[in-house]
Amino acid sequence: MLEAFTLATILCGFIAIIFKQNLVMKIFAMDVMSTGVIAYYVLIAARGGVFTPIIGNAKNNGTYADPVPQAVILTAIVIGFSIQALMLVGAMKLAQDHPTLDTREIEKGNTP
Amino acid sequence: MNTISIAWIVLPFIAGFSIFLVPKLDRYLAIFAAICSMGYALQLITSRSTIALQLLDNFGVTLLIDSLSGYFILTNALVTTAVILYCWQSEKTAFFYGQLIILHGSLNAAFACTDFISLYVALEVSGIAAALLIAYPRTDRSIWVALRYLFVSNVGMLFYLVGAVLVYKTHHSFTFAGLRGSPPEALALIFMGLLTKGGVFVSGLWLPMTHSESETPVSAMLSGIVVKAGVYPLVRCALILDEIDPIIRVFGVGTAVLGVSYAVFEKDTKRMLAFHTVSQLGFMLAAPEVSGFYALTHGLVKSALFMLAGALPSRNFKELQHHPIDRSLWILLAIAGFSISGFPLLSGFGAKVLTMKNLLPWQEIAMNLVAVGTAISFAKFIFLPHKPGVNTKPIKLGFWLAIGLLIGGLIVANVIYFEAYDAKNTIKAIAIIAVGWLAYLAIFKRTAIKLPRMFEQFEDLIGVMTLVTILLFWATFV
Numbered sequence: 384m385l386e387a388f389t390l391a392t393i394l395c396g397f398i399a400i401i402f403k404q405n406l407v408m409k410i411f412a413m414d415v416m417s418t419g420v421i422a423y424y425v426l427i428a429a430r431g432g433v434f435t436p437i438i439g440n441a442k443n444n445g446t447y448a449d450p451v452p453q454a455v456i457l458t459a460i461v462i463g464f465s466i467q468a469l470m471l472v473g474a475m476k477l478a479q480d481h482p483t484l485d486t487r488e489i490e491k492g493n494t495p
Numbered sequence: 496m497n498t499i500s501i502a503w504i505v506l507p508f509i510a511g512f513s514i515f516l517v518p519k520l521d522r523y524l525a526i527f528a529a530i531c532s533m534g535y536a537l538q539l540i541t542s543r544s545t546i547a548l549q550l551l552d553n554f555g556v557t558l559l560i561d562s563l564s565g566y567f568i569l570t571n572a573l574v575t576t577a578v579i580l581y582c583w584q585s586e587k588t589a590f591f592y593g594q595l596i597i598l599h600g601s602l603n604a605a606f607a608c609t610d611f612i613s614l615y616v617a618l619e620v621s622g623i624a625a626a627l628l629i630a631y632p633r634t635d636r637s638i639w640v641a642l643r644y645l646f647v648s649n650v651g652m653l654f655y656l657v658g659a660v661l662v663y664k665t666h667h668s669f670t671f672a673g674l675r676g677s678p679p680e681a682l683a684l685i686f687m688g689l690l691t692k693g694g695v696f697v698s699g700l701w702l703p704m705t706h707s708e709s710e711t712p713v714s715a716m717l718s719g720i721v722v723k724a725g726v727y728p729l730v731r732c733a734l735i736l737d738e739i740d741p742i743i744r745v746f747g748v749g750t751a752v753l754g755v756s757y758a759v760f761e762k763d764t765k766r767m768l769a770f771h772t773v774s775q776l777g778f779m780l781a782a783p784e785v786s787g788f789y790a791l792t793h794g795l796v797k798s799a800l801f802m803l804a805g806a807l808p809s810r811n812f813k814e815l816q817h818h819p820i821d822r823s824l825w826i827l828l829a830i831a832g833f834s835i836s837g838f839p840l841l842s843g844f845g846a847k848v849l850t851m852k853n854l855l856p857w858q859e860i861a862m863n864l865v866a867v868g869t870a871i872s873f874a875k876f877i878f879l880p881h882k883p884g885v886n887t888k889p890i891k892l893g894f895w896l897a898i899g900l901l902i903g904g905l906i907v908a909n910v911i912y913f914e915a916y917d918a919k920n921t922i923k924a925i926a927i928i929a930v931g932w933l934a935y936l937a938i939f940k941r942t943a944i945k946l947p948r949m950f951e952q953f954e955d956l957i958g959v960m961t962l963v964t965i966l967l968f969w970a971t972f973v
Contacts, residue, residue, distance in 0.1 A: 393657065400650060401957050406642075413650065420656050427660050451554045452660060455612050455669075459656060462619045466649050469623065473630065473642045480635055490953055493639040495708070 385426055392419030406477065406484040410470050417463045424456035500546055500560060503535045504607060507600025511593050518589035525592040526579045529599060533572035539565035557670055559609040563734075566787030567606040567720075567727050570794035573904055574719035575599045577897040578712045581802055584891045591631055598624035598716070605724040609735075610669040611659040611685065614728055615652060618692055622648045625721050628713045629705065640708045647701045647956050648692050654960070655688025671728070671735050682739070683967035686729065690963060693725020695780065696750045698963045699773050701956050703757070706772065707765035711805030714765065718772045719798035723790050726779055733783040742970050743780050748861045751777025755868035759939055760946050762812050764804045764876075771835075771872055772797060774865060781862060782853035785846075788911055792846040795908070796835045799901040800876075803828050806890060815879050825881035827898055832873035834905050836931065837866060837924045839916065842908035844924055848915040863927065870931020871939055878935070 396416025403409050432446025474484065481489050510528040514521045545561040560568075578595065598621055605617035622645060630641035659669060661681035666673040674682055687698070694702035702722065706714050733743040754774025761767035775793045779786040806824055809815055834843035847866065854862055950959065 393653075397650070397957075400646075401954050409646070413646065413653075416650070416653055420653050423657060424660050427664055430664075451667075452663060458612070458616060462616065462623075463649075466619070466623060466645060469626065470642055470645060473638050473645075476633075476638050477635060477642075486953060489639055493636040494704070494948070 386423070389419050389422040389426055392416075392422065395419075404485055404487065406474050406486050406489065407471075409486065410467065410474060413470075414463075414467055417459075421456050421460060421463075424452045424459075428452040496544070496546055497548055499535070500548065500558070500607070503532065504558075504600070504604055506531055507596050507603060511597035511600060514589050514593040514596065521589040521592040522579060522583055525596045526576060528596050529572050529575040529579060532568060532599070532603060533576065536565050536569035536572055540569065554668065556608065556613045557610045558607045558613075559731075560607050563730070563787045564606045564727070566791045567723060568603055570723070570791045571599060571602050571606065571720045573900065574716060574794050574798045577798055577802075577900050578716050580893045580900065581712050581715070581897040583893040583896075585893075587631075591628070594624045594627045594631075595716070598628065598721070602720060602724050606727055609671045609731065611655075611662060611671070612669045615656065615659065618724060619649075619652060621721060621724055622652075622692070625713075625717060628716070629709045631713070632710060636708060637710075640705055643953060643956075644701065644705045646953070650957060651688040651691030651698070651960060653688075654684045654964070658682070658684030658686075658688065671732050674732060674739065675736050679968060679971040682971045683964050686742075686967050687960060687964045689725050689729050690746070690967075691725075691960060693729065693776060694722045694773060695726065695729075695776055696746055696753060696963065697950070697959050698956075699750065699776070700950050700959070702773055703766050703769040704951060706769035706801075707763065711802055714769075714805075715798035715801040718769065718801055719794040722772065722776060723779075723794065726776055726786070726790070729780060730783040730786045733780075740783065742967070743783055744855065744858060745970070747777045747780030747782075748858050749777070750774065751781060751865040752861060753777075755865045755872065757946060758872040759868050760942070760944050761872075762945065764807065764810050764812065764815075765801070767812075767872060767875065768797065768800055768804060771869065774869070775835075777865070778847075778850055778862070781858055782850045785849045785853050788908075789846045789850055791908060791911075792834065792842045792905065795901045795904045796831050796843060799827070799898055799905075800831050800835075802894065802898060802901075803831065806888060806894065808888065812875055817880075819880040819882040819885055821885055822881045822883040825879060827902065828876045828879070830902055830905075832876045833928075836870040836873050836928050838928060839921050839924055840906075840909070842905050842911070844920075845909060845912035845915040847924065848920045849912050866927050867931045867934070870928045871935045874932050874935035874939075877932075878940075 393416055396412050396419055399412035400409050403412055428449045431449055434447050436447040436450045477489060478484055507528045510524045514524050540562050543562050548558040550556040601617050601620035605614060608614050626641040626645040629644060630638050658681045662673045662677045663669055665677045690696060691698045706718050709717060729743055733740045751774045754770050754777060758767050758770040758774060761770055779789050803824060807820060834841035837844050837847035
């Protein structure tokens with residue numbers, strides 16, 4: 384059930400990247416997509432249980448969350464956020480000449 | 496050796512950050528790191544040693560460095576050195592060199608690792624550094640091209656991440672070998688990300704505009720080595736898992752045919768070179784065992800060609816045919832064109848023979864046709880009119896040093912596969928070039944067909960990813 388929701392989030396983001404005209408909306412749509420991916424990693428980590436994996440708390444029959452996907456997705460979150468920031472800076476620069484930020488127009492103006 | 500390997504991976508990043516701290520040392524630090532990589536790669540190739548490292552536990556980073564990755568690393572080092580030499584006397588700021596060497600380091604890391612997460616990090620870092628280099632002139636067009644590149648590669652990599660976690664779900668580890676036994680959707684998603692990043696088949700149609708609209712040194716870097724970071728993991732997976740090998744070979748042939756059929760009709764020098772890169776990526780994927788040598792010769796020749804094309808007075812072939820170009824430039828263009836068409840005496844010949852030898856029977860006809868297409872595309876350069884001393888743009892010493900390094904590398908690389916020189920191979924290579932030139936003079940020189948820029952719009956680039964995923968899913972299912 385939750386898996387279906389996270390996958391739907393990824394798909395919504397992907398479809399929005401294609402159908403939204405505004406460049407900033409496209410960037411946000413990509414963020415929605417990466418949120419879906421992060422949620423999916425967290426979900427997979429929680430398959431075995433949801434307790435914090437610390438040896439001292441070894442009383443709940445080993446129903447711990449898997450630490451590896453969480454550690455991995457932390458790296459991906461940082462990378463995703465830096466790409467997001469970089470793209471927004473690019474969009475700001477482009478907005479000076481294309482105030483509407485309409486992707487079709489920007490593309491038409493910048494294709495040789 | 497293990498310590499040296501880790502030091503070699505870390506060195507470019509340290510150099511990159513030091514450049515930001517001490518901007519005066521920019522080019523010296525950058526070229527030092529690139530030359531260290533070159534030494535390391537040469538040592539790997541000559542000793543034929545294999546270094547397999549597993550850092551931390553079985554969740555940790557795994558590295559595998561052998562002579563295949565040695566060739567990719569050597570290409571990376573040579574191309575980076577040539578690009579630094581090319582820019583030596585220009586006004587480029589420390590920022591440019593810093594990004595360049597970080598890009599070099601991330602590509603080195605991508606050629607060394609064999610687990611999906613380290614690869615993800617390396618590819619994303621290379622994507623960011625490449626986008627910053629593309630946007631370096633700060634014009635609207637360059638910013639748009641960089642944004643488009645970042646968008647396409649990041650969306651591809653998000654799908655890749657979903658695939659990677661599916662592999663983890665099955666095997667509790669992220670290594671490449673874990674693809675065996677994983678569900679088909681994991682393989683489809685991971686490969687879709689890599690195909691997009693590497694510019695392979697229809698998902699690589701972002702590549703021509705990105706490579707042709709960047710500045711000359713950046714195009715040389717992108718076409719020479721950056722796209723190969725997406726191809727190398729595919730090759731590595733095909734070598735680790737036999738059942739994936741046919742899929743990669745099919746994509747290789749498809750890419751080669753697609754790229755070359757655009758290249759023969761292209762009227763713009765840089766776009767022609769970019770489309771031709773797509774077709775050469777196909778050659779690498781069509782014979783995964785020997786892709787290292789092919790990547791080396793292609794990287795050298797393509798970056799030299801981009802630099803030479805940048806020194807020509809015009810980008811339009813029609814205009815170039817009416818105004819003679821400088822003879823010294825023409826000679827270098829002809830040498831590069833001969834190498835990539837597979838003419839004996841240059842290492843492009845050895846690479847083509849080796850690739851053709853490792854093809855499966857069903858691939859041979861298509862790949863020979865592609866070789867003819869390559870000869871047709873480069874006949875456009877070779878048959879340009881030329882005269883001594885008509886140079887319009889002043890050429891700096893750094894340019895000659897860079898070209899000298901790349902072309903010299905092409906000649907020296909002959910030693911890697913000198914067994915290629917026998918009568919049958921030589922005659923075949925010359926016949927292919929002759930057929931290509933005849934076809935060019937008889938047909939293609941006069942045609943005025945201009946292929947539309949269909950499917951190169953932003954929405955198409957993203958939409959095509961779904962098609963490739965479905966195709967891959969179907970291919971793994973059957």
